[in-house]
Amino acid sequence: MTEDPYAPPFEEEAPPAPVERAPRKSAAIVPAQNIAGRALVVVIAIMTFLSCITFGAVTLVRDTALMWENQISREATIQIKPVADLDMDSALTTAANIATEFDGVKGVRIVDRAATTRLLEPWLGSGFDIEQLPVPRLIIVTIDENAPPDFAAMRDTIKTAIPSATLDDHRTWVDRLVAMAHTTVTIGVAILVLMLSATVMTVVFATRGAMDGNGHIIEVLHFAGAEASFIARQFRNRFLFTGMKGAAMGGVAAIVIFIVFSWWSSRSMATPQGDQAAALFGNFAIGSAGYLGVLMMVAVIGSLTAATSHATVVAYLGDLEGGHGEA
Template identity: 55%
Template sequence: MTVIAIMTFLASLTVGAVTLVSDTASQWQNDISREITVQVKPEEGLDMAATLGVIRDLALATPGIADATILDDAATARLLEPWLGEGLDLKDLPVPRLVVITIDEGKPPDFFALATRLRAAVPAAELDDHRAWVSRLVTMARATVFVGVAVLTLVLIATVLTVVFATRGAMSGNRQIIEVLHFVGARSSFIAGEFERHFLRLGLVGAVAGGAVALVLFAAMGLWTTSNRATPEADQISALFGSFSIGWAGYFGVVVLIATVGGLTAFTSRMTVMRHLAAIDMLSPVER
């Protein structure tokens, strides 16, 4: 029971982590795909304010663009604050400026044509449609899901092997009783059913214990990040994983995992007993 609880706990952590990373990557992908940015590098003699205005007007005149916003000095300083500290004077620094463009997801613009027009109007402008970031996020999410499924498979295989050895141990301790029952006419299904019910109970208790601990851990992390949003630690976790909530999909996945472990435990013990009784039937009377 303890081993099954530990295995279920590790498998539940895997299910929750895969769900969390997949949902967060999907959210990042949606957020990135809704916006593009135009970066303007400062050059000598360039009127930055007028140049940003030209880019904004050109973007708003392009079909498929919903909005365009110039990041002012205060917003740009906040972006650089973690690295350069507070009280920045952007006039003394050659800091590129940004225009954030919101696209119409139903009718996105022609990014190549937009980049060409921007470069013709402002040679110092550079369009970033975030396709490289989106591709990396999708790749990361797929790799995470693959690794999670592989780990989950290994944990389930280890659980099956554990049940097999436990069933064999239980049969070895009750070998004479099992053989007497078998030889006096007890059906193999009856004997296997007794082992099946016993290990089903053990498997469910262990799986529920391990899964419950994992769910409590995820819930506690979610409450901690929610109640400590102003701290740097919680901000970092929120930036990576949002609210650190696995959602209903994650909770449902853990419940399904618990039921699977319990059923797999019972099925494995039944098959082990049936194979052992079938082996007894194939023995000669002398060998018996």
């Protein structure tokens, strides 16, 4: 049979093109989103917030105590009580001259009648005659902090010249402030340790729950040859992200609280309430060191979350190997 010269050339059928399939996305050992993960973020945020508030409060009290201590240690007070046959003006001048003679005294200031009246007005009201009241008069002695005077000798000299006069170097108040500051720092550190311990326990339970929910996958990977470090790294990375997310939320909330209190303190500075608060706690500003401490607290809690989950997974896999070895 002759071929038709006008027939089209024979073409072989091309093989079907391979169907391109999208690469299967491997499922994570630790689910990215689950109820336990979201709850853990909230718990870590709350713990971080409370830890940062505690740290800021300790910093605020410590700074305020140091401010009080510095102010008190720079001054001493001579008090002269009015008694019969005492010329108060002469006694004030005599006591001031005696204090000036001691080395370490930088200045002496007699609190005059007008200033004494203003000090008593919150309790006695206005319009009273201070001369008709047995009110002690005060002398403020400014001292050199680096080279304070001999208070014992000054006290004896003033007492000899003016029997009704007393010298207060505020040492009792300074000792109480130092003790209060140390106690506050100790209590704050103890509270921080308790909160960090609670965070660790929460992460342990959350890690155990995540491992129980994915136990079959972990066992298959482990006995198929996956190293414990690989499995632990998956949990560590997931919990590091969870811990940093919750810690950042709590740290930001704490910083906002400190900024709001500082703003309120600055706005209320001219009011009686604001003046009293400023006298007790300063301007509610924790300073750059306090904010740096908050950031460090966020980093510590995030890192602690990751380290705790890693240790929990390693311990779990160790128990798993031990259990199968005994079986």
